[in-house]
Amino acid sequence: MTHPLVLRCRGRAVGHYVHRGDLPARLSPRPYLHPVTTLHGTPVTEERPADHLHHLGVSVAVPDVAGRNFWGGRTFVRDQGPTELDNHGEQRHADWKLRDPDGFVEDLVWTSGGTDLLRERRTVAATGLTADAWALDFTFSLTNPGGEVLSIGSPATNGRPGAGYGGFFWRAPKEPAGAAAPDVFTAAAEGEEAVHGRTADWLALRGADWTLVFAGATDDTRRDPWFVRTGEYPGVGSSLAWDRRLPVPAGGTVVRRLVTVVADGRLDRPAAAALVRKALS
Template identity: 90%
Template sequence: MTPPLVLRCAGRAVGHYVHPADLPARLSPRPYLHPVTTLRGTPVTEERPADHLHHLGVSIAVPDVAGRNFWGGRTFVRDQGPTELDNHGEQRHTGFKLRDPDGFVEDLVWTSAGTVLLRERRTVAVTPLTADAWALDLTFALTNPGGDEVSIGSPATNGRPGAGYGGFFWRAPKDPDGPPDVFTEGAEGEDAVHGRTAGWLALRGRDWTLVFAGATADTRRDPWFVRTGEYPGVGSSLAWAARLPVPAGGTVVRRVVTVVADGRLDRAAAAALVRKALS
């Protein structure tokens, strides 16, 4: 395994970017951020948990790119359900355009069965906000290098209602005290926020808070995929109800900025930090 790239904020290590060399194919090998911590050192990501071995900290993961699985685990097949298929893809690092302690710009290819389906430019930056909070700014641009359209789907577009996940995904750790709180500016609870759009969404654990914000118009139109009861995870969905076409030569761009804070933020504090992170 290549040594991880350590990301730092205010001189402190807050994230490790990993290029794994030992992941089995069914986990859809890909680079990811883990561990990510608050400024006080509290972990806020989980890697390969027992409940979902293919959850890898913070990653870009898509369950259906032209029928190939870049999420890991089983594939949802219409009228059949979750099914083990030999259809897993891999995100391969091709080079860094920039590599600094506070961020990087990376090129990758999304390949499966010897075919490059997508090329990606990934940009990650770390920004200090306060003595207790920092922001992870992640942009990914997916380009179709082929001569035919490629479409991005999800279990929802393949027949599983409410499972429109795929894109940016953050797996948080389980707290011994129980599921984390989740809320937006105007709603609270998994049922109230899952599958809905919101300017920002907060996940609050025992002594940490994550606040996710779409930073482009397209990203803000993506519904949030949220889990708290089964496991703690948040994603911004590329294909919630319909497949997302990527025409030949076309590019899909999304940007999510995540506030990583010590302590339990209320709505006002979460909103204030999001404004600062996006300013």
């Protein structure tokens, strides 16, 4: 494994980007950020937890790209359920276009079974907001290099209602045994059931001494429903194919941009909203 790229904000290391590793094929190898921390050093990501070994900090993971698995683990098959298949893909680092202490631009290739299905341009930047908060700005552009339409799906589009995950995904750490699970809220709703599968300009996941506030930074991104887990495990994703497949025309490109506020302490709604406005300004 090569040494990870260190992402810094205001002179502090706030993230490590693992762009080449030795993960087994079943985990759908891909570059990812872990650990990510608050400015005061509290970890806010988890890597390969026992409950889901294929959860890798902050990454772009999609369970169905033309039938190939870029999420990891089992594949949901209609009328059959979660099934072990030899269909895992890999996101391979191709080139750096920019590497600075506070961010990078990277080219990747999504490949499976000897076929390059997607080419990606990924742009990541860290920006300071306050003495206790910074923002991770994450943009990914997926281009179909083939001559035919390519289709992106999810377990939901393959017959599992409510499981429309796939796209930007952040696996947060569980709280210690006996502690309350992180809570989740938007400007208008609170709790996993109330926010899961719905759109919102921003969504906050709040632990005992940290808060993450996720916001779509483009119109297309804001139209993507949020995939949210707090009870089983803490994780938030922005869904590319919530209840219908997303076609990518030959030569076409899908672009998404997520900005995540990473804050020390437990933010309330007004504080979360204020930091999102600052991060997007």
